[in-house]
Amino acid sequence: MRPDPVDLFQAQRPRLLRLAYRMLGSHAEAEDMVQEAWLRWQKSERDRIAEPAAWLTRVVSRLCLDQMKSARARRETYPGTWLPEPLIEEDDDALRPDNLTLSLMVALERLSPLERAAFLLHDVFGQPLDEVAQTIDRAPAATRQLAARARAHVQIDRPRYRVPRDTGDALARAFFEACRTGDATRLGAMLAQGATLHADGGGKVQSVLNVIEGAAAITRMFAALSRKFGSEMELLGTTTIDGLPGFICRIAGSLQTTALEIEDGRITRIYITRNPDKLSGVVLH
Template sequence: MTDAAASFDAQRPALLRVAYRMLGSMADAEDVLQDAFLRWAGTDQGVVQVPAAYLRRMVTRLCLDHLKSARVRREDYVGPWLPEPVVETEPVEDVTLPLMLALERLSPLERAAFLLHDVFGESFEDIARSIDRDAAACRQLAARAREHVRSERRRYPVERDHGLAIAAAFFEASRAGDAGKLGALLAQDVRLHSDGGGKRPAAGRILAGAVEVLRGLSATFRLRRGAPELIRQAFVNGLPGYVTREPDGMVQTTALLIEAGRIKAIYVMRNPDKLRHVEALVH
């Protein structure tokens, strides 16, 4: 068991990265890795030539099984759905939040083929062994996925410090309830995604356009009792943003998609079930 744990732990960061991007949930990704470890511990590791590839195939298959049930649960979700936020000190460019939302619209096999090939650089021959399809079919799956998510690729990556400066300005204007300063930061076609999961107040749908987004934000300012406390600036799923302690005592993450110096999308996570790992980080 000790050897199994050591060899698995060596691959754990890469495996968690695959599972999270497949599932959009850190808690589910951790569950998949626990299942994968138990299976790995029961495997005759002496016959496994490349443990990293073997474990990646195992995790991919477990994720595909999990996605079948996750899709059923997602149909009953209250309000807009966002993936669990991953908070980091530096931007990660491979799979940003908008791209993860685009991946949600793909079939599980398309998602697997795209991520494994376009993001993690695996050959179609290796992917074929992971998802039980031939290499030609995997190539077609990845091509279809690529077509669907092309518009969500980062076209205008924002410079790190500039992105954080805009996020800081957005926070200050939000804390002050200054609609004029907020309006100056927003693109005309901005969209606001707010995920409360039915557990905390949030917009019941995606708000579209600067006028509607400002109206929604202004309503939030009127209803809150007190001002949010900034815990830290950060990159949330690859986008500039921040973590706050809200007046109700709960943590919240805000991520901003920025293009040409304006905020194109706002992603607010309020669902406490998806913020447990963030709460643990800030304590």
């Protein structure tokens, strides 16, 4: 009895969604790529496909590569900082983190589409190098070089350890409260000296356009924010965002997510997403 083609595809769908999201940084675009793969799967000569999982991975990867080329052009004119859509993690979420954090997702943006594909397929999703070469239509030696270059680029952004969930939740809650009250002393104690803040408003809502560098500058920004909006800042809950401790809140009615990278007990990077187009699917579990 032949396997049901729908069952075969559905068994691969969560992994294909993870791959597409990691390639594109967008849930909606990931869904579109997987839907297109489904249409191609329906039209394919399935009797000739010996390994459905490899075939579907190849189709989704190539679709994403084409999408990434146009996305790069759009991001050149993107207002301010571009961040991936926040991934609010749950144990049964179809888009599991695959040991990638938001910091690494941001680092992947520095790679070419082929470097990103080679790194994700080989280093993250464990695909053999010869299969990766076939997927991206490059020689194995060239594919190995692409993966090595990508690895070197992102290595410095790998966090040394993950913060336990309880510890992360407590720190995220304390950070929100310090921001809401504009407590400079408390903020200064929580931030590493070289901390950076990255905010994505997409030109749709008020947000800082450039990366803010240094604990002092970040503290000043939150103190000013507290004076203006402190009474209108509402914590909706703490969570994990792409492997990092974080929280969801409202400021003057606008939803935002904040993810915190922590090293040696201090916050080294802050990632704020305010672009409403990237928050439509955010649900606090």
